[in-house]
Amino acid sequence: MVRVQHENFDVGAEVERLRAGNPRVGAVACFIGVVRDLNDGDAIATMTLEHYPGMTEKALEGIVAQARGRWDLYDVLVVHRVGELRPTDPIVLVIVASAHRGEAFAACEFVMDYLKTEAPFWKKETTPAGARWVDARDSDDAARERWEGSAGTQ
Amino acid sequence: MRVTILYFAALRERVGTGREVCALPAAVTTVDALKGWLASRGAPWSEAFAEMPRIRAAVDQAMARPDAALHDGAEVAFFPPVTGG
Numbered sequence: 001m002v003r004v005q006h007e008n009f010d011v012g013a014e015v016e017r018l019r020a021g022n023p024r025v026g027a028v029a030c031f032i033g034v035v036r037d038l039n040d041g042d043a044i045a046t047m048t049l050e051h052y053p054g055m056t057e058k059a060l061e062g063i064v065a066q067a068r069g070r071w072d073l074y075d076v077l078v079v080h081r082v083g084e085l086r087p088t089d090p091i092v093l094v095i096v097a098s099a100h101r102g103e104a105f106a107a108c109e110f111v112m113d114y115l116k117t118e119a120p121f122w123k124k125e126t127t128p129a130g131a132r133w134v135d136a137r138d139s140d141d142a143a144r145e146r147w148e149g150s151a152g153t154q
Numbered sequence: 155m156r157v158t159i160l161y162f163a164a165l166r167e168r169v170g171t172g173r174e175v176c177a178l179p180a181a182v183t184t185v186d187a188l189k190g191w192l193a194s195r196g197a198p199w200s201e202a203f204a205e206m207p208r209i210r211a212a213v214d215q216a217m218a219r220p221d222a223a224l225h226d227g228a229e230v231a232f233f234p235p236v237t238g239g
Contacts, residue, residue: 050162051238052212052233055216058216080238092238112239115239116239117236119236119238120162120233121237122233122236122237123238133164
């Protein structure tokens with residue numbers, strides 16, 4: 001399941017919902033992305049996230065489907081926030097439930113690596129010098145490319 | 155054919171609009187040709203595409219390569235590399 005929303009998320013409640021009533025779940029891996037107060041050496045006052053409604057949800061669903069195709073997963077949740085955020089605010093939540101930790105950890109990282117490079121979100125940050133759009137990082141492309149050509153591992 | 159064109163983030167700000175509907179000349183049949191045609195109209199499109207060489211595109215809400223074909227009624231989006239997460 002994927003959600004794009006302005007409001008914050010409750011990690012504990014989401015984890016409980018994801019594994020509720022499924023005694024086969026033996027591992028739940030969770031990633032939370034958070035707004036930092038410093039980027040490229042400048043203090044960050046606010047970060048505003050824009051997205052492409054419609055395509056964003058399709059892209060996230062496609063990434064989750066790819067992860068499910070590579071690993072044996074019971075459930076996956078992606079929640080991404082949009083709008084104005086501040087340092088220490090959570091931005092993104094990925095939760096993966098599976099039988100064992102290996103596929104849960106791997107799938108969680110896979111979803112984030114693809115989300116960073118394929119899901120249509122854009123960050124604009126305000127610093128003491130004014131507002132600026134955040135540039136994409138080559139290291140994010142490299143992180144995604146690690147997965148290409150490698151099959152899922154159990 | 156007629157297509158809806160969407161712009162996002164820094165590109166949206168640079169061209170001054172998030173959406174326009176255009177009737178295209180018959181020769182404009184791909185994403186790259188559309189980009190060229192938009193730029194041929196002059197500023198701000200010519201300047202925006204020149205300043206942002208890494209602009210990506212999507213057709214009907216799926217990432218599209220420069221040679222991707224367009225169709226009547228398509229939703230074509232142009233945007234900078236994504237920075238979510």
